[in-house]
Amino acid sequence: MSNQVSGQAPPEPRGQRSLPASEWRASWRRFRREHPRSRWIFPFVAVALAFSYPWWGLEGPLASIFNDGLGIDSDTLFNIAIYVMLALGLNVVVGYAGLLDLGYVAFFALGAYTLGWFGSGLFSNRSVHFLDTNASELPGIHLSFWVVLILAGIICAIAGVIIGWPTLRLRGDYLAIVTLGFGEIIPDVFRNGDDIFGHNLTNGVRGVTLMDRPGFGGTISDATGGVLPERYGSIELRPWYFTVLALMLITIFVNLRLRDSKMGRAWIAVREDEVAASAMGVPLMRTKLWAYAIGAIFGGFAGAIYGSFINGIFPTSFSFQISVIVLVMVIVGGMGNIWGVIAGATLVSWLNFIGLTKIGDWINDGIPGTSNDINISKYKFGIFGALLVLMMLFRPEGLIPSARRKAEFAEGEGTATLYDARA
Amino acid sequence: MTDAEENGMDNILAAERVRKEFGGLIAVNDVDFVIPRGGIVSLIGPNGAGKTTFFNILTGVYKPTSGGVVFEETLISGLAPHLVTGLGMARTFQNIRLFHNMTALENVMVAMHSRIKGGIWRSIFRTPALKREEEDARARARELLEFSGLRRKDYEFAKNLSYGDQRRLEVARALATEPKLLLLDEPTAGMNPEETANFTSFVSKLRAEEDITVLLIEHDMRVVMGISDRVTVLDYGEKIAEGAPKEVQHDERVIEAYLGTQATA
Numbered sequence: 060m061s062n063q064v065s066g067q068a069p070p071e072p073r074g075q076r077s078l079p080a081s082e083w084r085a086s087w088r089r090f091r092r093e094h095p096r097s098r099w100i101f102p103f104v105a106v107a108l109a110f111s112y113p114w115w116g117l118e119g120p121l122a123s124i125f126n127d128g129l130g131i132d133s134d135t136l137f138n139i140a141i142y143v144m145l146a147l148g149l150n151v152v153v154g155y156a157g158l159l160d161l162g163y164v165a166f167f168a169l170g171a172y173t174l175g176w177f178g179s180g181l182f183s184n185r186s187v188h189f190l191d192t193n194a195s196e197l198p199g200i201h202l203s204f205w206v207v208l209i210l211a212g213i214i215c216a217i218a219g220v221i222i223g224w225p226t227l228r229l230r231g232d233y234l235a236i237v238t239l240g241f242g243e244i245i246p247d248v249f250r251n252g253d254d255i256f257g258h259n260l261t262n263g264v265r266g267v268t269l270m271d272r273p274g275f276g277g278t279i280s281d282a283t284g285g286v287l288p289e290r291y292g293s294i295e296l297r298p299w300y301f302t303v304l305a306l307m308l309i310t311i312f313v314n315l316r317l318r319d320s321k322m323g324r325a326w327i328a329v330r331e332d333e334v335a336a337s338a339m340g341v342p343l344m345r346t347k348l349w350a351y352a353i354g355a356i357f358g359g360f361a362g363a364i365y366g367s368f369i370n371g372i373f374p375t376s377f378s379f380q381i382s383v384i385v386l387v388m389v390i391v392g393g394m395g396n397i398w399g400v401i402a403g404a405t406l407v408s409w410l411n412f413i414g415l416t417k418i419g420d421w422i423n424d425g426i427p428g429t430s431n432d433i434n435i436s437k438y439k440f441g442i443f444g445a446l447l448v449l450m451m452l453f454r455p456e457g458l459i460p461s462a463r464r465k466a467e468f469a470e471g472e473g474t475a476t477l478y479d480a481r482a
Numbered sequence: 483m484t485d486a487e488e489n490g491m492d493n494i495l496a497a498e499r500v501r502k503e504f505g506g507l508i509a510v511n512d513v514d515f516v517i518p519r520g521g522i523v524s525l526i527g528p529n530g531a532g533k534t535t536f537f538n539i540l541t542g543v544y545k546p547t548s549g550g551v552v553f554e555e556t557l558i559s560g561l562a563p564h565l566v567t568g569l570g571m572a573r574t575f576q577n578i579r580l581f582h583n584m585t586a587l588e589n590v591m592v593a594m595h596s597r598i599k600g601g602i603w604r605s606i607f608r609t610p611a612l613k614r615e616e617e618d619a620r621a622r623a624r625e626l627l628e629f630s631g632l633r634r635k636d637y638e639f640a641k642n643l644s645y646g647d648q649r650r651l652e653v654a655r656a657l658a659t660e661p662k663l664l665l666l667d668e669p670t671a672g673m674n675p676e677e678t679a680n681f682t683s684f685v686s687k688l689r690a691e692e693d694i695t696v697l698l699i700e701h702d703m704r705v706v707m708g709i710s711d712r713v714t715v716l717d718y719g720e721k722i723a724e725g726a727p728k729e730v731q732h733d734e735r736v737i738e739a740y741l742g743t744q745a746t747a
Contacts, residue, residue: 313606320605320616321591321598328581328592335579338541340567340596340659349602463583466639 102398109304112136113297130413133296139408140303141365145381146388146404147310147397148357153386154395154461155323156350157330158227159235161382162242165222166215166355168377170362172249172261173211175372177202178271178363181262192274192290204273208363215359216352223351227344230333242382250374266373270366273302291367299368306364310357314397317353326350327463380440384411387443391450393457395464402458407443415439494519494663494695495540495571500549500559502535502719509535511719512549517663522689522696524706524727527716528739533699534576536716537667540697541573542566554662568596572661574652576668576699582641586632586651589640590623593658623658630654631684646677653684657692664688665697670705678702682709707731715739 091097108115116125117133125131131139145167152160175181178191180199188195190203202210226237252261261267274290275283291298317323325346328336337343366372384407392403419435435442450457456468497515501508510532517523525533538544540551542563551559558566572593581589598619604612627636630650635643640651649669656664666685670678682705688694700706706713707727715723715730717739723730730736 316606316608317602320602321595321600322602322605324584324588324592325595327584327588331581331583332579334543334563335575335581336592337563338543338567338573338575338579339593339655340564341592342562342564353602466583466641 105398105401106308110301113300128417129409130417131409133300135409135412137296137300137303137368138412139405140300140307141361141368142385142388142408142411143401143404144303144307144310144357144361145385146392146400147307147314148354148361149385150354150389150395150397150400151314151317151326151357152350152354153389154400155318155330156326156347158347158350159231160238160351160354161235161379161386162238162240162245163354163358163385164377164379164381165242165245166219166358167362167365167381168246168249168372168374169215169218169355170211170359171366171372171377172267172362173214173359174204174207174270174363174366175261175267176200177210178204178207178367179267180269181259181267190276191271192276193271201271204271204363204367207271208273208360211359211363212356215355215362219352219355220348223348224344227347227351239379239382242379246374246377249377261374264374266371266376267366268371270370270372272367273298273364293370299364303361303364306360310360311397311401313353318397322346322349384408384443387447390447391457393460393464396457396459396461399457399459399461406458410442411439415442492519493517495551495553495697497536497540497551498549500536500539500551501547502532502539502544503547508719510539510546510716513716513719513721515714515721517695517697518711519695520689520693521711522685522698522709524698524700524710524713525716526700526703526706526713531716531739532719533716534667535719537573537665537697537699541571541665564596567659567661570660570662571665572656572659572663573665574649574656574667574669576671578648578652580640580648580651580655583639585637585639586627586643586654587620587623587636589651589655590626590658591619593655594619594623597658597660626654626657627651630657631680646673649673649677649681650684657688657694661694663695663697665699667699668701669698670700670702678705681705685709 112125112131113133113136115121116131116136145163148166149160149163152158152163177200179201180197182200183198185200186196186198187200187202188197189201189206191201192204193201222238222241226234226241229237249261250264253259253263253265272291274280275287277289279287280289288295288298291302325336325341328339328341329343329346333343336346369376385404388404388407389400390403391407392401393399415436415438419433422433422435456465460468493516495515495517497513499512499514500510501512502510513536515536525536527533535544539546539559542558542561542565545560549559550557553566553569553571556569558569558571581592584592598615600612600615624636627633630653632643632647632650632654635647635651640648643651653664653666653669669685670681673681685696685698686709689696698706698710710727712725713723713727713730714721715733715736717735722735722739723733725733
């Protein structure tokens, strides 16, 4: 008996090992089919984890890993959230509509400067106050931060249409070059905007400082027992983070809804084949302009709250680097897939802000006896470049690709031969 | 054909002295052309005769150098393709141009773009009216796929469909724009005889059941002669013959254009 078993044993393990895995996968698929809502489990858990991070990541036993080890403190947390939002906005333009935009930072900057115009002391010869959280004798135009946020969205959408109108007639590489130009021009306009026909619109290189802060005012604050703060502080950073998370949720929501709409289908169709799309009744310009405008709106939202958070905006803060890094986030994560883009943006912005420094520290501490002063973050762009090249070589569809993108890249490998042998 | 017929109200499309030049090359040379409502008209001619160029002028891809195209009393030459489609003209492509990484169902639904409202705001808030509209569109897309012989292919990526199915999907997609006039650019190219026969009967069914006028560019003479009411022959951008299939078949200039003569050879 035992002899017989040992005789049969060799072929069995392979079959036994693979069977449960495939069975598990099949039953998971069945479960997903029978309970369509189950696809929300993972996003829900992710959102819950993100919202509760200040309690389990910044404090408590896990803080030594996340706050100290990985360096994700409340400041970095805010920056990561901002970049996730930017990446989600760019995803509409690049991931859905397939328009390569190398000047996305322009909208981020414009959003920030919108706060400069409507929520700071920039125009000190005027004194306009509307539902703001400042002292009423403070000079300048001070609208409620939430009004400014909406204005930033509107202004960026309009700017998106104005920039898009001439440029979106171009395709592919040409569009990329022109958007690159706009990304450079807009910060320059802000740099030289301190004397536009005698008006100081941007305060030039000195930038705009002392920005208004979001807040809900005394009445709402008292009514909610301080849960919604009267005015966001510079010590307590959690409200800032929650606000960006909320904006991010709105961005995700809009992304998802539009993806599954008539407009989303039109975007993908335009990306796939412009000629066929227009022959099927899709207006090319309008469809692309919508993508541009919607991407711009989220860039504007992010810009406005970012400007308020760092309490100052300078033309030099909005460099080409930001456009590139946000694009890298979208590509690394998986163009067109919201969850992929979020993962990519989180990873890359962590690396960008603190991760590389931390990795450098680990290496310096980990190698005994050597000089121990390798400054990894100095090679940031080299590392990002290498990361991008490696991604393109080994996983061009991104970390978490959409099914469609996966198919596209598979097509590139399988069928795009020099000539078709079947023809 | 008399003038009265040519200018009559019963033409769904009339092209007058249409000319297209690419640099020094005259691709289409002052062609007059009408499509009677409810007819199946074919456009034939040797390779490079200007058929596809002419087709592209009709659908708005090219703007003619001179001359005009009137579709249902609207001057369409120079209009953007999506507006022409909106008016009720749809086309397929000679070299299949599906949205390869979209499913068959999505391909068809894209083509409903000009027929469904679905604005941005209503899409974001997914109003009940929009939900209903989307469901109707989906149901209609399924119907069209079934009508075109693509049952159970709804969720296949277009690029994974067989060649014949891709051709069928192109037609289904064109039909989704709710056309009054359907322009088919070499729809049976690369099909085997059986597929071709199926396709021919499908086109006849279109006219009979859906009341759609058809313009066909075709190389397969059996298809052309089998289903056309009228055939127009182009050669070197010029119209050299027009008439019933039988007439055209025996026209000397047509035979000359296709087979060549001692003089031209």
